[in-house]
Each structure stands twice: as C-alpha cells, then as structure tokens.
Amino acid sequence: LRPYLSVTDDEAVTADAAKLEAIYTEQGPRLWRSLYLSTGDREVASDAAAEAFAQALRRGDALHSPERWVWKAAFRIARGELAARSRVEYKVEYQDEAVVGIPDETLELLMALGQLSRIEREAVVLHYYADRSIREIARITGSKQSAVGVRLHRAKKRLRELMEVVDV
Amino acid sequence: MSDLRRRFRGADEIETPDQWPSIVDREPGEPLPTESHRRTAVVLFALAIGAAAVAFAVHTIGGPVPVPATNSRSVTRIVDDGQLRCTATIPAAISPAQMLSVDLDVTNISTQPLQLPEGATTWSLRVVSSDGQTYDTAFRARFEPVPTLVPSPPLLPGHSTHTRTDGVAVQWGGPLTIAATCAGDQLPPLSVPVTSAGQAPPAGAAIRESLRKTGGLFRGCSPPPVSGVPVVGTIAAPDGQAPPLDARCEADIRTYDGFDVVTLSVITPPDARFLLPTDNVDDPPTLPAHGPAEGVVWRFVVTEEGATAVGGSTRSQSWSGGVAPSNRRLVPDFTWDGTRWSRGLGSCGSQLLSVGPRVGAIVQFISACPRVA
Numbered sequence: 001l002r003p004y005l006s007v008t009d010d011e012a013v014t015a016d017a018a019k020l021e022a023i024y025t026e027q028g029p030r031l032w033r034s035l036y037l038s039t040g041d042r043e044v045a046s047d048a049a050a051e052a053f054a055q056a057l058r059r060g061d062a063l064h065s066p067e068r069w070v071w072k073a074a075f076r077i078a079r080g081e082l083a084a085r086s087r088v089e090y091k092v093e094y095q096d097e098a099v100v101g102i103p104d105e106t107l108e109l110l111m112a113l114g115q116l117s118r119i120e121r122e123a124v125v126l127h128y129y130a131d132r133s134i135r136e137i138a139r140i141t142g143s144k145q146s147a148v149g150v151r152l153h154r155a156k157k158r159l160r161e162l163m164e165v166v167d168v
Numbered sequence: 169m170s171d172l173r174r175r176f177r178g179a180d181e182i183e184t185p186d187q188w189p190s191i192v193d194r195e196p197g198e199p200l201p202t203e204s205h206r207r208t209a210v211v212l213f214a215l216a217i218g219a220a221a222v223a224f225a226v227h228t229i230g231g232p233v234p235v236p237a238t239n240s241r242s243v244t245r246i247v248d249d250g251q252l253r254c255t256a257t258i259p260a261a262i263s264p265a266q267m268l269s270v271d272l273d274v275t276n277i278s279t280q281p282l283q284l285p286e287g288a289t290t291w292s293l294r295v296v297s298s299d300g301q302t303y304d305t306a307f308r309a310r311f312e313p314v315p316t317l318v319p320s321p322p323l324l325p326g327h328s329t330h331t332r333t334d335g336v337a338v339q340w341g342g343p344l345t346i347a348a349t350c351a352g353d354q355l356p357p358l359s360v361p362v363t364s365a366g367q368a369p370p371a372g373a374a375i376r377e378s379l380r381k382t383g384g385l386f387r388g389c390s391p392p393p394v395s396g397v398p399v400v401g402t403i404a405a406p407d408g409q410a411p412p413l414d415a416r417c418e419a420d421i422r423t424y425d426g427f428d429v430v431t432l433s434v435i436t437p438p439d440a441r442f443l444l445p446t447d448n449v450d451d452p453p454t455l456p457a458h459g460p461a462e463g464v465v466w467r468f469v470v471t472e473e474g475a476t477a478v479g480g481s482t483r484s485q486s487w488s489g490g491v492a493p494s495n496r497r498l499v500p501d502f503t504w505d506g507t508r509w510s511r512g513l514g515s516c517g518s519q520l521l522s523v524g525p526r527v528g529a530i531v532q533f534i535s536a537c538p539r540v541a
Contacts, residue, residue: 021188029184037179050187054194105171106178111518117310129176159172161457 020056023067028053030130031071035078037125040114048078072140075122082118112162120155123148240271241360247353251278254350261363262338264427265469265476268360269293269335270348273328281322284329284351293333294347297340299422301447305334308450311523336450337478338362339469341424364426366472371395374428375419377475378468382432383504385531389417389434396420400438403531406509410500410533413462414438427471429478434464434531445481450524452481460486460537466529477506482522486514486534499536504528 028049035045052074056066063069113121122141126132134152138145239260246253257271270293276282292306323329333348342362348355369377372393379386389401396419402412416438420431433444440461445451453463462484468475486499497516502509505528514520516537522530 017192024188024191028187032184032187033179033182036182046185046187050191050194053187053191057191102181103175103178105175106181109172109175110179115519115521124172125176128172129179156172 017057020053020066023070024053027067027070031074034125034130035074037110037113037129038075038118038122039078039082041082044078044081047081048074051077068136068139072142075140076142079118108163109159112159115162116155116158119143120151120158123151124155124159127152241358243356243358245350245353245355246277247351251276251282252351253277254353254355256348256350256355256358258346258358258360261361262342262344264362264364264424264471265337265339265478267335268295268338268344268346270333270346270358272331272333272348272350274323274331274350275328276323276325279325281324283322292349293336295336295340296345298342298344299340301340303336303340303448303450305336307448308334308523311521337469337476339429339467339478362424364424364471366426368423368426368428369470369472371421371423371428374421374430374468374470374475377470378419378430378432381468381475381477382466382529383509385434385504385529386417386432388412389415391417391419391432393419403434403436405500405533406502407511409511411535413531413533413535416440427469430468430470430475432466432468434462436462436534450479450481452483452521452523455483455485460484460534460539462532462534464529464531477528479524480529481524482520482530482532484532484534485519486516486532486537487539497537499532499534501530501532503530 031052032045032049035048036042039045039048052070055073056063056070059069113124116124119141123137126137126140127134132140134145134148137143137148141148143151240257241260242255242257244253244255253275255273255275257273258268262268274284292304294302294304294306296302338344340362343359344362345357345359347357368374375391375393375395379390383406385403385406387404389399389403391397391399398416398418400414400416403415403417404412413434413436415434415436417435418433420433422429431446431449435442435444437460440456442453442456442461442463444453444463444465449465449467453465455461455463462482464480464482466480467478469478470476498513499516499518501512501514501520503512514532516534520530520532
C-alpha cells in the first residue's frame with residue numbers, strides 16, 4: 001500500500017473530438033471486438049467501448065495518451081459491468097448475428113476461449129488479437145507483467161487442450 | 169500455438185457497431201439502450217461460466233438465507249507495516265444450510281491517507297470442517313475473478329471500509345475453522361460450531377427428500393436410497409422436447425450431528441469415467457478430453473424440517489456434428505430455480521459450464537446433437 005498522491009500531468013496534450021474520432025475510426029472496431037471476445041457479451045462490449053470514449057471526450061486535454069487511456073478504461077468498465085450483473089452464472093453467448101460467416105477455426109477458438117478464466121481470456125485476446133505486448137497488457141489490465149506472462153502461458157496450454165475437445 | 173494469431177484474424181469478420189454518433193451525444197455514466205435483437209437466438213454456443221463474487225450470490229428462492237450476526241466473534245490483525253487494522257467477524261454459531269460469510273473491516277491506523285490497491289478489499293474465505301473437508305472461495309477466481317472496477321478513494325486516517333466475503337452455505341459438521349485474508353495477510357482462524365436442533369433423518373429418507381426437490385429430474389434415473397449405489401436410467405427433458413439422456417445416477421450421503429448432506433449426481437454417458445467434485449461441489453467436474461459427456465452435481469442439506477439445496481455445478485460438452493457454423497444444431501438446457509424449469513439454448517459443439525453455489529441444477533441435453541456430420 002502506498003500513500004495517496006494527486007498527480008498532475010503538465011505535459012498533457014489536448015484530446016479534442018477530431019483527434020479522438022480518428023482514434024475511434026482506427027481503433028474502435030478492434031477495441032470493440034477485443035471486448036466482445038473477452039466478455040462474450042455484445043452489450044457489455046458496446047457499453048464499455050462507448051463509455052470509455054465518452055469519458056475520454058469529457059476529459060479532453062487531461063489525457064496524455066487518449067488511445068492508451070481508452071483501452072484501459074474500456075476493459076475496466078467491462079469488468080465492472082460483468083461484476084454488476086448479479087446472477088448465479090454468466091451466460092457468455094456468441095450470437096449468430098455476430099459470428100455468422102467467420103471461419104470455422106476461429107469459431108472453434110471462440111468456443112475454447114469461453115473455457116478460460118476472464119483474466120486469461122483478456123490476456124490472450126489482447127496479445128493475439130489486439131497485438132498488444134505483455135507490458136501493454138499489464139497496463140491495460142492493471143496487472144504485473146509477470147502475472148500477464150503466466151496467464152498467457154496457462155491460456156495457451158489450456159487452449160491447446162481445448163482445441164482437441166471442441167474438435168470432437 | 170503459432171496458429172492462434174491466424175485463428176484470431178478470423179474475428180475481424182465479426183461486425184461491429186458504429187458507435188461514434190452515440191458517443192458524442194453520450195453523457196458519461198449513461199448506459200447504452202439494450203440491443204433489442206440480441207436475445208433473438210443463441211446459435212453458436214452458450215456457456216454458463218462461473219461468476220464473480222456478486223454472481224455467486226445464491227438465489228433465495230428455496231435456498232439458504234443470510235445469517236443475522238447477532239452474537240458474533242471476531243479476530244483482529246495489524247497488517248501492512250502497521251498501517252492497517254483488519255477485523256474479521258463471524259456469527260457465534262451457525263445452522264446447517266445457512267449462509268456463512270465473514271464481515272471484514274479495514275481501518276487506516278496510519279497518519280496519512282492510504283490508497284488501497286486493487287484486491288486489497290477482495291477477500292476469500294476458507295472453511296475446514298471437523299472431518300477435514302475444505303471449501304475455499306478462492307476457487308471462484310479461476311472462473312471469474314473480480315478486480316476492483318476503479319481505484320477506490322483513498323482511505324483517510326481513522327476511517328474504515330466494510331466488506332463481506334463471498335458466502336457459502338454450511339454443509340459440514342462443526343466446529344468449522346474459518347480463515348479470511350486481509351490485504352494479502354491471512355488472519356488467525358476462527359472457530360464456529362454448527363448447531364442443529366433435531367436428529368439427522370435416516371439415510372434413505374434423506375435421499376428421498378432430496379430427490380423430491382429436484383423438479384422430477386431423476387424420475388427415470390432414481391438412485392436407490394442407499395449411499396454410493398449407482399443406477400443407469402434416462403433423464404427426460406422437462407418439456408419433453410429433447411431426446412432423453414442415457415445416464416448413471418447416484419446419491420451419496422454424509423451424516424453429521426443433526427443433519428445429512430446428500431449429493432446427487434448425473435453422469436452421461438453412463439459408462440463415462442471421470443471424477444466428480446466431492447469436498448466442493450460448486451467446482452465443476454473435469455470431463456474426459458474427447459467425446460460428448462456431462463456431469464451434474466447437486467447437493468442438499470437435509471434436516472428434520474426437510475431438504476435445502478446448497479450447491480452444485482455442471483459441465484457438459486457436446487458433439488459439433490461437423491456441420492457448418494450457420495447450420496449448427498441447437499442444444500437445449502434446463503435450469504431449475506427451486507420452483508420450475510426454464511429452458512435455454514446453446515449450440516452443438518459447445519461446452520456448458522455452471523459454477524455454484526446455486527439452489528438448482530442446469531442440465532444440457534447433449535443427446536440433441538448429431539454424432540456425425
């Protein structure tokens with residue numbers, strides 16, 4: 001635990017709407033799909049992505065790196081949304097509208113992803129789909145790099161086992 | 169796993185919504201309208217995966233109820249280099265089937281505000297029964313860890329935060345040894361007796377009483393009222409709209425002072441060999457690596473007053489049939505909420521995972537999936 005400090009970023013740059021829209025155009029779809037693959041829930045993915053960008057817009061020049069901030073915020077919001085859904089079990093549903101037409105081998109991967117824990121899913125999606133480095137994943141998920149490395153290792157091992165299972 | 173990136177690349181085909189117009193108009197904190205079309209069909213697959221702390225909340229319909237902590241006992245420990253005081257409080261006594269959780273208070277006893285890191289107020293609860301059975305709520309993190317959404321505000325000097333651990337219904341003979349962790353430090357264990365007013369029902373009566381609370385699921389596969397004796401039969405879909413499951417069913421019983429614990433299980437196919445959970449039935453079974461299979465575990469605490477569902481889990485995997493994604497067959501599942509069955513849909517080739525504790529079972533009728541293309 002550390003004493004609380006309030007930090008001011010003097011080098012903050014303006015994140016005006018045009019700049020943020022450009023980030024959305026370039027990153028939005030990939031962010032949305034990453035959230036969807038991690039949570040299995042279109043609604044959560046949509047809400048988390050929109051909320052993160054909306055908050056970034058309101059923060060304006062307070063954000064030093066809007067792109068980095070949006071990814072981190074979106075994943076945190078998604079976690080919170082899942083946690084707030086009080087129910088006995090989570091039903092991760094990949095609806096037909098979302099996945100019709102995607103390759104079979106990807107479909108099998110999605111099935112296997114559902115068998116991972118959420119933090120493993122986050123790590124593997126961010127690394128292999130969103131092309132994020134371990135350091136970046138640690139930043140986005142608020143974890144240590146060593147923990148991310150372990151999650152990726154476990155996830156790959158588990159996916160290897162599960163790919164056989166889903167191929168029954 | 170060099171093909172992971174290639175497989176993921178296919179996800180670029182997933183259509184994404186254009187949200188920018190709504191983002192510009194959106195007030196932060198305002199949820200998006202629910203997508204009206206999203207519940208139209210669940211075609212690809214439905215996974216019921218284990219849940220976050222809140223998601224582990226047990227339905228109260230016919231299930232365990234929280235225990236009022238009128239008489240309590242507590243333990244305190246100073247942690248984090250003398251900056252925090254952690255106090256754990258439990259009821260002084262508890263009854264079978266009642267929910268057990270620990271109230272935890274963290275107080276900043278330093279002279280400066282402290283920013284609690286993520287997880288500092290996330291607690292796990294470890295229960296060890298008198299006969300050595302262990303239930304550790306930390307297993308739930310394997311399925312759905314719950315990191316803090318946003319950093320909590322700094323804890324001011326002299327101020328406290330209050331948390332209650334995930335609960336678990338008492339299903340063991342006492343005294344129970346209960347340990348909680350605070351900011352990474354394990355607190356000294358507390359001991360609590362389990363008290364039951366009456367006599368434990370005879371084993372046969374306890375099994376029959378438990379079966380009576382299963383919504384007729386075991387009608388065609390009713391285990392004999394003897395512990396550990398399996399029977400082979402069929403599990404029929406509650407609405408009759410799916411082929412029955414060939415299954416091996418069994419009841420196991422443990423008797424404690426004043427109550428019984430009955431664990432009902434369904435394994436399909438009947439000759440499948442895999443392990444079902446014993447100590448912690450909320451942790452789902454591990455299935456064989458290949459082929460369709462399903463394991464359902466459902467636990468009841470039975471006193472003189474009747475049976476109460478206290479936990480259970482399900483894991484199933486079905487044949488894909490090799491059909492193209494757009495033509496995948498649907499596989500129904502049924503969930504018992506204590507009073508009725510409700511039907512859900514997944515798709516063949518999927519896996520279903522349900523993590524307890526819960527009062528009802530989930531059964532997927534993988535018999536609806538074709539074995540070949």
